[in-house]
Amino acid sequence: MDFRIKNIDFTQDFKQQPSGCFVLGVTESRTLSGTARAVDSATGGAIGRILESGDFKGELEQILLLHQVPGIAADRVLLVGFGRENECNGVRYRNTVLKAFEALHRTGAEDCAVFLPEIKTPDRTHHWQARQVVEAARYTGYRSDRLQSKKNSLKLKEVLIDIPDDQDPALFDAMMHQGIAIADGVEFARELGDLPGNVCTPTYLADRAKTLAKDRKSVTVKVLEKVDMEKLGMGALLAVARGSREPAKLITIEYKGGGENDKPVVLVGKGITFDSGGISLKPGAAMDEMKFDMCGAASVLGALHAAVALSLPINIVGIVPATENLPGGNAVKPGDIVTTLSGQTVEILNTDAEGRLILCDALTYAKRFDPEIVIDIATLTGACRIALGAHAAGLLSNHEPMVTELLRAGNGSIDRVWPLPLWEEYQDQLKSNFADIANIGGRYGGVITAACFLSRFADDYHWAHLDIAGVSAFSGKKKGATGRPVALLTQYLIDRSAA
Ligand code: BES
Ligand code: MN
Ligand code: ZN
Numbered sequence: 408m409d410f411r412i413k414n415i416d417f418t419q420d421f422k423q424q425p426s427g428c429f430v431l432g433v434t435e436s437r438t439l440s441g442t443a444r445a446v447d448s449a450t451g452g453a454i455g456r457i458l459e460s461g462d463f464k465g466e467l468e469q470i471l472l473l474h475q476v477p478g479i480a481a482d483r484v485l486l487v488g489f490g491r492e493n494e495c496n497g498v499r500y501r502n503t504v505l506k507a508f509e510a511l512h513r514t515g516a517e518d519c520a521v522f523l524p525e526i527k528t529p530d531r532t533h534h535w536q537a538r539q540v541v542e543a544a545r546y547t548g549y550r551s552d553r554l555q556s557k558k559n560s561l562k563l564k565e566v567l568i569d570i571p572d573d574q575d576p577a578l579f580d581a582m583m584h585q586g587i588a589i590a591d592g593v594e595f596a597r598e599l600g601d602l603p604g605n606v607c608t609p610t611y612l613a614d615r616a617k618t619l620a621k622d623r624k625s626v627t628v629k630v631l632e633k634v635d636m637e638k639l640g641m642g643a644l645l646a647v648a649r650g651s652r653e654p655a656k657l658i659t660i661e662y663k664g665g666g667e668n669d670k671p672v673v674l675v676g677k678g679i680t681f682d683s684g685g686i687s688l689k690p691g692a693a694m695d696e697m698k699f700d701m702c703g704a705a706s707v708l709g710a711l712h713a714a715v716a717l718s719l720p721i722n723i724v725g726i727v728p729a730t731e732n733l734p735g736g737n738a739v740k741p742g743d744i745v746t747t748l749s750g751q752t753v754e755i756l757n758t759d760a761e762g763r764l765i766l767c768d769a770l771t772y773a774k775r776f777d778p779e780i781v782i783d784i785a786t787l788t789g790a791c792r793i794a795l796g797a798h799a800a801g802l803l804s805n806h807e808p809m810v811t812e813l814l815r816a817g818n819g820s821i822d823r824v825w826p827l828p829l830w831e832e833y834q835d836q837l838k839s840n841f842a843d844i845a846n847i848g849g850r851y852g853g854v855i856t857a858a859c860f861l862s863r864f865a866d867d868y869h870w871a872h873l874d875i876a877g878v879s880a881f882s883g884k885k886k887g888a889t890g891r892p893v894a895l896l897t898q899y900l901i902d903r904s905a906a
Contacts, residue, residue, distance in 0.1 A: 408548060408564060410541055410587065412579045415442075415520065415569045426567070427516030428483040430507055432526045433458070433465035434492040442522035442569065443486075450478040454486070466490055468503050470510045481520070485511060489526050497531040501539050501821050508547040511563060518565035524579075525571045534575075534582040537568050539821075541586025542593070542894070549594055551601040551887055588716040589820075589897050593890030596702070596709030600880060600888025604681035604698045609656040609729035612678055612701065616658045616708055616727065619715065625664060626715060631657035641768040642745040643753055647761045648730040650685055650738030655730035657769070658704075660711055661776075662723040670779035671722035672903065674711070674896065675769045677762045677785035678704030678729030685732045685758030686740050693882060700762070702879035702888055703784040704729060710896035717897075719904045724776045728765040732758070744842045748772060749864050754842035762787045763846060763860045770864040780809060780869045782899075783861065784892065785876075790853030792877035799825040800892055801874035803858035809871045813895070816902055822895035824873060833859050 415424060431443040437458045439447055447454040453476055457463055463471040467490030476484045487507045489495045495503075504523060511519060521544075524536040544566050550559040570579045599607055599615060613630045620626040633654055636645055641657070648655035658678070661671075679700035683689060689697065704727040711725050739745070743755050745764075748771040753764065762785050773781050791801040799817075802824040804810050810826050817823040836848035836856045844863060848856025858872045865872075878891045 408545060408561065408566060410566050410568060410583050412537065412568045412570055412576065412583055414572060414576070423480055424520060426481040426518060426520045428485050428511060428514065428519040429479070429481040430485045430487060430511065430519055430521045430523060432487050432489050432523050433463070434489050434495070434526070435465045436492050437465055438492070440522070440525055441571070442525060446479060446484065450476050453477060454484070457486070464488065467495070467499055468506045470506055472510060472514065483514060483516060487523065493527060493529060495526060495528050497528055497535070498821055500526060500528050500531065500536060501543065504539055504543040505547060508543045512547055512561070515562055517562055518567065519563065520567040520569060522569045524568060533571055534578040537570065537579050538582040538586040540566070540568055541583055542590050545590035546593065549597055551597070553598065553602070585717065585901065588713040589894050591716060592709035592713035592893040592897060595712050596705035596893050597888040597890040599705040599708065600699050600702045600890070604731070607698070607701065608653045608680050609678065609731070610654065612680065612704060612727060612729045613656045613658050616660050619660055619708065619711060623715065625662055627661045629659045639748060640746065641748045643747040643764040644728050644730065644768040646739040646743065646745045646755065647685070647732055647764050650733040650735040651731035653680070653731050657772070658727040658729060660708070660725040662711055662715055664714070664719050665722040669722050671724045671776055672900065673724045673726060673773045673776055673778040673781040674707045675726045675766060675773060675781060675783040676704035676707030677701065677766055677783070677787065678727045679732050679762060679765065680729060682732045682759070682761065683734060685761060686734050686738050687757045687759040688734055689759060696880065696882055696886070699880040699888060700786050701729065702786050703875060705888070706784050706875070706879070706891065706893050706896060709890060709893035710900065713893065713897040714900050717901070719900055721900065721904050723900065724773075724778070726769050726773055728769040730765060732761045747864070751844060751863065752842040754839040754845045756845050757847045760846045760857070763857055766861055767864040770861060770870075774867055778868050780806070780871070781865060782871045782873065782896070784873045784896070786879050787874045788853045788857045788876055791874040794827075794854055795825055795877050797877050797881070799823045800878050801854045802826045802871060803829045803855065803874070804871035805829065805862055805865060806869035806871070809869055812902065813871055813899060816899035817895050820894035820898035822892045822898070824892070824895065827855055827858070829855065829858055829862060
């Protein structure tokens with residue numbers, strides 16, 4: 408899908424502007440936006456009459472597709488409702504634009520002209536709106552048909568985005584490129600997430616990571632094998648891998664966009680390519696969805712993909728511990744005690760709390776990159792899904808400014824996070840009678856005790872943990888990976904690059 412930005416001149420080329428579809432915004436006062444008004448007069452009032460008929464009121468997310476509208480060179484017109492004037496905030500804007508493109512992808516239109524970055528959103532700029540248009544067009548165009556015989560080839564090939572008269576085209580151009588980079592990163596992550604466990608193995612993840620380095624001087628990828636991890640002493644990660652016949656990998660991707668001595672941002676992504684629970688076996692219902700347990704890893708790769716595309720002037724390191732979590736004669740058992748890379752011993756009371764076991768060794772490994780900050784991203788707890796649902800990822804951090812920055816980046820990208828406390832009182836729940844620490848903290852506050860466990864390995868740097876168990880994939884009819892939080896991470900990296 409190609410994107411172009413243009414200020415379409417109503418008096419000149421507007422009537423002759425051929426297009427598969429004009430996408431026009433309408434607010435509930437039934438007043439037409441600037442462009443919609445111009446289209447209305449070109450059509451001899453056809454659009455105004457539809458509003459008068461009461462068929463379309465411009466309510467939030469309301470969509471109406473019109474064919475053969477007279478007087479214009481567009482095959483279709485898609486009316487998009489943004490609700491009451493001045494009440495359309497960024498979140499409503501984004502959701503509405505997603506609805507619009509869902510509808511547009513169902514038509515046969517091969518190109519379209521979008522006149523939406525002109526809606527009033529008090530909390531957002533028009534160029535922000537243009538980025539959302541790009542992201543939404545791509546997001547709704549994604550189909551997880553890689554393993555289906557019949558491909559759903561996308562009809563929409565070109566999206567022309569109109570920019571309002573008084574706006575700086577350079578800003579829109581920059582935002583369009585951000586939108587494309589984010590969309591590519593999101594798609595990269597969704598593809599990986601949607602692939603089944605028998606295809607998307609730790610080895611496959613390592614191979615996909617290597618493609619990021621291909622033909623690029625600024626990116627290097629290194630993959631540690633079991634023997635390397637044994638030498639280092641990654642006892643926790645290797646304990647999880649014991650039940651699986653797929654070899655575990657520790658993947659490191661280094662992107663050097665900044666100065667030689669700039670400390671990197673380190674992103675650590677949970678890469679459990681299938682989580683059966685291990686000996687603490689999960690119930691059968693919806694167990695297939697545990698192929699999504701590598702979505703943290705996928706988001707790290709997706710964000711790096713975007714950062715590289717935007718040539719961000721910072722250094723970034725991605726670390727992905729990758730393994731399956733399966734039962735077997737050689738699998739780790741409840742009660743087993745392992746020694747982590749940090750030297751701390753862990754009593755594994757539940758083999759299904761495996762994410763923290765692979766992450767703790769990766770967090771210790773992160774130290775060798777002398778990080779400015781570390782963020783780990785993990786489908787870590789069902790408890791987070793219960794607490795925050797599908798709208799916000801859980802955010803826990805040992806450094807208050809990171810909370811503020813990540814909240815802001817989440818808001819900016821509408822890939823939102825919400826903070827939970829990491830108070831030391833919770834640490835008591837991790838006491839073990841036999842080892843330094845237990846890997847589970849009991850029934851209450853599961854998101855927090857999981858983060859408390861990780862915090863024991865993140866003492867030496869500023870660190871934040873994102874629990875994405877609720878946001879990384881949909882279940883049910885819309886089952887599939889969301890690509891979250893690639894947009895958030897990319898926004899955060901963009902913000903840091905600007906600072
Ligand atoms: N991968 C799961 C968490 C998860 C659950 C992600 C649902 C997405 C949807 C994780 O490894 C896990 O099993 N966590 C356990 C922890 C418990 C044993 C302390 C959980 O949440 O039940
Ligand atoms: Mn688990
Ligand atoms: Zn898991």
